[in-house]
Amino acid sequence: MSYRLGVDVGGTFTDVVLADAVTGELVTDKVPSDAEQPARAVLHGVRRVLDRSGISPEQIEYFSHGQTFALNTVLQRSGARVGLLVTRGFPDLLSIGRLRLDDPIDLFTAERTPLVAEADVREISERVTVGGVVVRALDPDEVRRAVRELVASGVEAVAVAFLHAHLHPEHERAAASAIAEEFPELPVACSAQLWPEEKEYERATVAVLAAHVGGALGAYLAQLAGALRELGLSCPLHITKSNGGVAAVDERPGENLLAAVETLLSGPASGVAGAIRLAAAAGVHRMITMDMGGTSVDCAVVDGAIPYSTQSRIGEFPLILPSVEVSSIGAGGSSVIRVDPAGVLKVGPRSAGAWPGPACYGRGGTEPTLTDAYVVCGYLDPEDFAAGTVPIDVAAARAALEPVANRLGLGLEEAAESAVSVATAMMHAQLVPLCAQRGIDTADLVLVAYGGAGPVQAALLARALHTAEVLIPASPGTLCALGALSTELRADLVAPIGWRVADEVLARTWEELTAKARAWYLAQEHTLHPDVQLTRWADVQLDGQSFTLPVALADGVPATVAALREAFAADYRRAYAVDPGDAGIDVRTLRITLAAAGNLPLARRQTAEPAQVRPHLVVENGRVVKGEVHRRPGIAAGTEIQGPAVISAPDTTVFVPSGFRATVDGLGNLRLRGEANA
Known part of the structure; x- marks a missing residue:
């Protein structure tokens, strides 16, 4: 028997999934994240899920994990x-940036602080x-x-970003070689080597982010790989x-x-990819994904x-590498x-984190959180939260909200429900x-709601958005x-176009990118990803304009x-109705995307355990x-x-408000529909 392991390291919990490679049957577990030593939490979770399943490490044929380590390194x-x-x-390349204010009418906008x-x-x-003319040699x-x-002043890594290097990278390469001769151990990030696209500020930011994060990420991956091999x-x-x-x-x-730069948004991205795959199997192709964890809600x-x-952003820094388009809201559990x-009344963006966490966790936290509001409103079951692994202190939640x-x-219940409504309004205003x-x-x-807190909030948000259905x-x-x-x-590869493009330039450049993409694929461990698809892209704008549209050629x-x-x-x-x-x-950039699908099956719903139903009280409309x-x-x-009903599970809780009906489909998904959509 062969199995596959997936891990996601979040700010509050580290999640582990063990899948049977033949049937797709899953065994899941959650352990608290370790901000100081994230690899330690991963190893702890992997050990637990293997021990619970009676599986030996030698039976694992594939391991993949998403992490917030790189992202948190940048944000902090x-x-x-x-x-x-x-x-x-x-x-002043980084200080000037694009001279755009996030909020032009905010008189107290903070000055940009480069890395x-x-x-x-x-x-x-x-x-x-x-045009490639060398005005001044390096x-x-x-x-x-x-x-x-x-180096003498304490610099630990170097980024190199020269003008027009995306078209003519020779000087950046020569600079890197000169540095390596004298400082062979010093990390050097060249902008054109990482992402050869025009826009000096954004390209320089990629190099700086890579230099800032690369060493720390490399140490983390080496530590994790060593620990897993030792296991x-x-x-x-x-x-x-x-x-x-x-x-x-x-x-x-x-x-x-x-x-370092390719994985900055890896956690939210893998969630969207997983949600789309599961939803498609259930016949759903148009959706809003809602990943609500302890610190934020990530929606696509x-x-x-x-x-x-x-055009993604990492805090105040632009990221021009292609990434799943996710919008984040600072309102988590x-x-x-x-x-x-x-x-x-405000909710977030400050978080109580994994430790001490919400007051109801009984770890010494005293500040009221959204999870405490859920407890007071009855949207969580104190007797069966996280399969009983996290005791819920209802009195502490009430005391924190008082x-x-x-x-x-307001009364305690009314105040708690109001906090939940504020969180719903924040998500509604973003979406x-x-x-x-x-x-x-x-x-x-x-x-499509997931994450530890998403299913609690989902039906309330769906009601506000008038969505047709909730899939959990x-x-x-x-x-x-x-x-x-x-x-x-x-893999995404890019090549700049520095002149008016002709047919032969299009064909030759895409052929070169295709060859590089296939070489990348062959260098990967690709046995479990046999189905390769290539997509040609171009960033195109009208003559005289400065904003491009990504165009795919079928x-x-x-x-x-x-x-x-x-x-x-x-x-x-389609974009402008004109x-x-x-x-x-004007064609500015050509791209190639190589995608090779995996072959992990989805498990069907198995025979259920005997149903367990208990009476419960919830707060709705202040009552x-x-x-x-x-x-x-x-x-x-x-x-x-x-x-109204609360459905508890080992990894989350689902709140079904009055006016909604929940059903279980053949894949084990919960489908919630309001009476107007039933």
């Missing part, structure tokens, strides 16, 4: 101190024009002198990427730099395929509830514009780990400017009403449950 600015080499005359201090920037007297001795100064796992190790795919763990220093609007963006000086209720002049931008009516979508997977609390386990091998369509213009015109009309007419097009508690493992396929 806890990585390496980075020095930056730039073309002379551009020392590289002003004192750690060095100008190099080199210059190459956009002096390797000047590069070495600059790096000596930086007895001999299978290939994979890490999830921001583009929703996976790649083999490569511990070479240069590869760690690339992995899916209209038939994974949504991608090259551990988000702190407060009343601001104006007397307005000051909030007093400040608002409605996202759907409107795409011309999508939320009533036509299904809300069989194991929603560990779906990101399942996504890491079952997603595809995926299989079988010739690589010609005429075909690209036709595809661009269709996408332009016909571009005969206007000329305490009678409901029921059901245990999810005991609900057979086809069973219908009328709200």
